[in-house]
Amino acid sequence: MNEFVQLSPEVAAARADGRPIVALESTIIAHGMPWPQNLETAREVEDVIRAEGAVPATIAVIGGRIRVGLTNEELQQLAQSPDAMKLSRRDLPFALATGRLGATTVAATMICAHLADIAVFVTGGIGGVHRGGAESFDISADLQELARTPVAVVCAGAKSILDLGLTLEYLETHGVPVLSVGQDNFAAFFTPDSGLKADFRMDDADTQARFIRAKWALGLSGGVVVSNPVPAAQAMPREEIDAITAQALAEADHQGIQGKAITPFLLARIKALTGGRSLATNIALVKNNARVGAQLARALQKQA
Amino acid sequence: MNEFVQLSPEVAAARADGRPIVALESTIIAHGMPWPQNLETAREVEDVIRAEGAVPATIAVIGGRIRVGLTNEELQQLAQSPDAMKLSRRDLPFALATGRLGATTVAATMICAHLADIAVFVTGGIGGVHRGGAESFDISADLQELARTPVAVVCAGAKSILDLGLTLEYLETHGVPVLSVGQDNFAAFFTPDSGLKADFRMDDADTQARFIRAKWALGLSGGVVVSNPVPAAQAMPREEIDAITAQALAEADHQGIQGKAITPFLLARIKALTGGRSLATNIALVKNNARVGAQLARALQKQA
Amino acid sequence: MNEFVQLSPEVAAARADGRPIVALESTIIAHGMPWPQNLETAREVEDVIRAEGAVPATIAVIGGRIRVGLTNEELQQLAQSPDAMKLSRRDLPFALATGRLGATTVAATMICAHLADIAVFVTGGIGGVHRGGAESFDISADLQELARTPVAVVCAGAKSILDLGLTLEYLETHGVPVLSVGQDNFAAFFTPDSGLKADFRMDDADTQARFIRAKWALGLSGGVVVSNPVPAAQAMPREEIDAITAQALAEADHQGIQGKAITPFLLARIKALTGGRSLATNIALVKNNARVGAQLARALQKQA
Numbered sequence: 001m002n003e004f005v006q007l008s009p010e011v012a013a014a015r016a017d018g019r020p021i022v023a024l025e026s027t028i029i030a031h032g033m034p035w036p037q038n039l040e041t042a043r044e045v046e047d048v049i050r051a052e053g054a055v056p057a058t059i060a061v062i063g064g065r066i067r068v069g070l071t072n073e074e075l076q077q078l079a080q081s082p083d084a085m086k087l088s089r090r091d092l093p094f095a096l097a098t099g100r101l102g103a104t105t106v107a108a109t110m111i112c113a114h115l116a117d118i119a120v121f122v123t124g125g126i127g128g129v130h131r132g133g134a135e136s137f138d139i140s141a142d143l144q145e146l147a148r149t150p151v152a153v154v155c156a157g158a159k160s161i162l163d164l165g166l167t168l169e170y171l172e173t174h175g176v177p178v179l180s181v182g183q184d185n186f187a188a189f190f191t192p193d194s195g196l197k198a199d200f201r202m203d204d205a206d207t208q209a210r211f212i213r214a215k216w217a218l219g220l221s222g223g224v225v226v227s228n229p230v231p232a233a234q235a236m237p238r239e240e241i242d243a244i245t246a247q248a249l250a251e252a253d254h255q256g257i258q259g260k261a262i263t264p265f266l267l268a269r270i271k272a273l274t275g276g277r278s279l280a281t282n283i284a285l286v287k288n289n290a291r292v293g294a295q296l297a298r299a300l301q302k303q304a
Numbered sequence: 305m306n307e308f309v310q311l312s313p314e315v316a317a318a319r320a321d322g323r324p325i326v327a328l329e330s331t332i333i334a335h336g337m338p339w340p341q342n343l344e345t346a347r348e349v350e351d352v353i354r355a356e357g358a359v360p361a362t363i364a365v366i367g368g369r370i371r372v373g374l375t376n377e378e379l380q381q382l383a384q385s386p387d388a389m390k391l392s393r394r395d396l397p398f399a400l401a402t403g404r405l406g407a408t409t410v411a412a413t414m415i416c417a418h419l420a421d422i423a424v425f426v427t428g429g430i431g432g433v434h435r436g437g438a439e440s441f442d443i444s445a446d447l448q449e450l451a452r453t454p455v456a457v458v459c460a461g462a463k464s465i466l467d468l469g470l471t472l473e474y475l476e477t478h479g480v481p482v483l484s485v486g487q488d489n490f491a492a493f494f495t496p497d498s499g500l501k502a503d504f505r506m507d508d509a510d511t512q513a514r515f516i517r518a519k520w521a522l523g524l525s526g527g528v529v530v531s532n533p534v535p536a537a538q539a540m541p542r543e544e545i546d547a548i549t550a551q552a553l554a555e556a557d558h559q560g561i562q563g564k565a566i567t568p569f570l571l572a573r574i575k576a577l578t579g580g581r582s583l584a585t586n587i588a589l590v591k592n593n594a595r596v597g598a599q600l601a602r603a604l605q606k607q608a
Numbered sequence: 609m610n611e612f613v614q615l616s617p618e619v620a621a622a623r624a625d626g627r628p629i630v631a632l633e634s635t636i637i638a639h640g641m642p643w644p645q646n647l648e649t650a651r652e653v654e655d656v657i658r659a660e661g662a663v664p665a666t667i668a669v670i671g672g673r674i675r676v677g678l679t680n681e682e683l684q685q686l687a688q689s690p691d692a693m694k695l696s697r698r699d700l701p702f703a704l705a706t707g708r709l710g711a712t713t714v715a716a717t718m719i720c721a722h723l724a725d726i727a728v729f730v731t732g733g734i735g736g737v738h739r740g741g742a743e744s745f746d747i748s749a750d751l752q753e754l755a756r757t758p759v760a761v762v763c764a765g766a767k768s769i770l771d772l773g774l775t776l777e778y779l780e781t782h783g784v785p786v787l788s789v790g791q792d793n794f795a796a797f798f799t800p801d802s803g804l805k806a807d808f809r810m811d812d813a814d815t816q817a818r819f820i821r822a823k824w825a826l827g828l829s830g831g832v833v834v835s836n837p838v839p840a841a842q843a844m845p846r847e848e849i850d851a852i853t854a855q856a857l858a859e860a861d862h863q864g865i866q867g868k869a870i871t872p873f874l875l876a877r878i879k880a881l882t883g884g885r886s887l888a889t890n891i892a893l894v895k896n897n898a899r900v901g902a903q904l905a906r907a908l909q910k911q912a
């Protein structure tokens with residue numbers, strides 16, 4: 001195991017016993033949800049994974065170590081540290097070398113999960129190509145990480161603030177498979193259907209696991225996207241989220257907001273315009289992903 | 305050898321004897337040409353390779369295995385299976401995990417050839433950046449495969465339906481060398497001259513082989529494009545193929561065809577507008593590539 | 609050590625003694641500066657590195673070998689060979705296989721330094737995304753090399769002829785960290801401040817070295833950009849270089865210069881429009897980078 005990686009007692013015991021482990025990111029805790037829902041959700045998501053017979057391993061950088069599995073106190077520390085660093089691939093060495101507290105994005109969590117030999121990682125949504133990304137080159141490092149690092153990422157697709165069509169094209173060029181659970185199309189975070197076809201529909205964990213095992217047995221580098229749509233009961237209507245996104249884009253245009261400032265502006269406006277409902281949807285989809293991720297980790301373990 | 309790879313008796317014997325082997329793709333058989341020309345061409349191309357003193361290894365996924373070298377019956381099965389999966393990097397694990405019949409594209413054939421330790425692969429033309437690809441991100445996974453996988457791909461350039469200038473820029477950024485045989489310029493599939501310079505002209509197989517050996521001896525990842533223009537006698541005039549491409553593009557625009565639908569539409573229209581002549585040209589260029597590929601495989605073997 | 613790599617006696621002795629080594633490129637000698645300033649500068653830059661307690665290793669391809677460390681005679685030979693090949697990743701095997709004389713760009717020098725197990729490389733400026741690169745795909749292979757090859761590249765940023773914003777976005781997507789010395793912003797070659805934030809400011813060599821060691825200890829592939837602004841006393845005013853760049857762009861537009869011809873045209877015009885002053889600035893920034901690079905190599909050695 002890499003010198004920087006430290007497993008929690010719970011995760012180390014699971015590893016020793018050969019039980020399935022599921023990685024979780026920490027940006028959603030430090031930056032993605034408000035207090036105290038962030039801490040409550042983090043604990044509930046871990047419990048969903050335990051209830052499905054797997055062991056959760058929330059990942060963060062604390063005290064110059066990659067911590068794989070956090071105590072309740074550490075989860076709380078992150079949940080009350082909105083000033084924690086947001087770590088992508090380029091930032092990870094900084095937090096490790098300086099001892100700064102860091103919450104891991106999709107890209108960094110993939111790296112850390114792989115270093116800890118964990119094959120399944122559950123998040124809310126992946127990053128992607130931003131609208132206008134063909135001109136601005138604003139493309140999340142998550143996509144290159146998926147092209148490189150062999151981890152299956154269970155998500156509810158990607159946010160509609162992104163250009164989902166360009167995101168899928170980018171993944172196709174880089175040979176990253178997109179599996180879809182329960183429907184043919186790629187999911188769109190707050191709403192189940194992006195209107196764009198995923199590569200393969202695979203509803204059950206055993207089928208997903210066989211695909212993933214075949215990919216890695218071939219020596220094909222890189223990850224797999226497991227797109228799991230938010231349950232209909234907790235979803236936001238596509239027309240509504242599309243209208244809100246369009247309104248936020250119009251406001252950005254009207255206020256002359258440009259470049260790097262656009263994304264945080266849009267996310268903040270969408271949050272405000274959806275009221276508390278988007279938070280409820282966000283919590284629901286993460287729990288739903290935790291269930292699918294735990295089942296996938298069990299299936300992978302069983303086929304080992 | 306990877307667990308999924310199965311060599312045919314002919315290929316296994318060649319390997320044991322240290323004879324040169326040339327990989328061939330199967331998408332051209334299942335999807336690239338009509339019956340029965342597809343089967344006839346597949347056999348004739350294999351014979352060209354044998355006549356040049358090398359052993360052909362046509363690659364496909366059959367029964368959950370990567371088959372390297374096919375029997376006549378298997379070639380016929382593929383030639384009569386237009387519903388075979390078209391496999392790129394992301395799809396390969398699916399065909400292996402499910403047992404589906406699959407024909408390999410340039411990207412997937414490179415992967416399989418490398419798994420079977422075959423250094424030379426002969427095809428018709430590589431994929432590339434589609435026209436409008438800077439906006440649509442429609443860029444073939446073949447280019448990323450060339451950036452990664454150490455196989456020499458002998459082709460007649462890339463189809464004029466693509467943006468050949470952007471394709472060459474993409475290869476340059478990713479450090480993929482483009483060697484040209486018999487002329488300075490990159491080939492353009494149905495017609496010899498794209499009007500764009502390749503990186504190096506290398507007419508004979510020994511020179512090509514020394515370059516390729518030096519690249520891999522340096523540990524430089526990735527492939528090499530060997531651009532081999534269609535012989536003048538079988539080529540289509542550049543003005544004609546450019547005019548036909550322009551007409552097909554105008555028709556697509558007029559009929560409001562957009563996005564993913566454009567490429568199949570253009571290929572079908574060009575086929576119709578050129579009549580049978582494009583098929584004859586296609587067959588001629590593949591045989592011409594087989595000859596060059598076999599000579600290269602022999603030169604590489606000799607220098608080993 | 610790779611079969612193609614040949615260390616000079618000075619570099620081999622440094623390696624045997626465990627002394628720090630700094631790689632230098634040779635394109636700046638063969639193509640980047642006029643005679644005799646190119647030879648004088650090459651020698652002075654080497655002396656700066658020696659004065660800082662490290663050993664310089666100028667890299668070039670001579671006689672079919674990657675020469676790491678050159679004699680005074682060999683430096684002179686390169687300085688008087690404007691017809692030497694300009695080698696990037698795709699070209700390196702050609703010069704090795706044919707015995708042609710070759711000067712190494714940033715990408716090729718990174719490859720050769722890594723083959724010789726040298727972790728720090730000093731240059732003037734890195735390549736990047738060209739203006740209009742979102743449409744033309746004219747993106748230097750240096751950026752992909754930074755994404756892959758584990759070498760720290762000390763530079764004064766990148767030339768203002770490039771689109772520095774797109775260059776930084778591309779590096780971000782590919783997870784390449786950009787460290788800045790003495791200021792928060794990325795440097796802009798002739799002028800200290802690009803107006804764009806780097807990822808991390810790190811003024812001292814020990815801090816830089818700890819970051820770089822942490823990155824590589826994590827197994828994260830790829831390089832690190834160390835952006836070191838030209839000293840204010842030798843810099844050109846930003847308004848002046850911006851105005852000259854704008855004038856050169858307008859001339860290119862007016863004269864109908866397009867595509868691949870634009871970059872050499874702009875570089876030549878900027879050189880002419882700045883008179884000898886741009887050469888003096890160029891020499892000053894390279895020496896300044898040599899000092900920072902030598903200190904970094906010592907710090908990395910000390911922490912080994």
Ligand SMILES: [Mn+2]
Nearest residue numbers: 138139140780
């Ligand atoms: Mn970005």
Ligand SMILES: [Mn+2]
Nearest residue numbers: 172442443444
């Ligand atoms: Mn495509």
Ligand SMILES: [Mn+2]
Nearest residue numbers: 476746747748
């Ligand atoms: Mn270029």
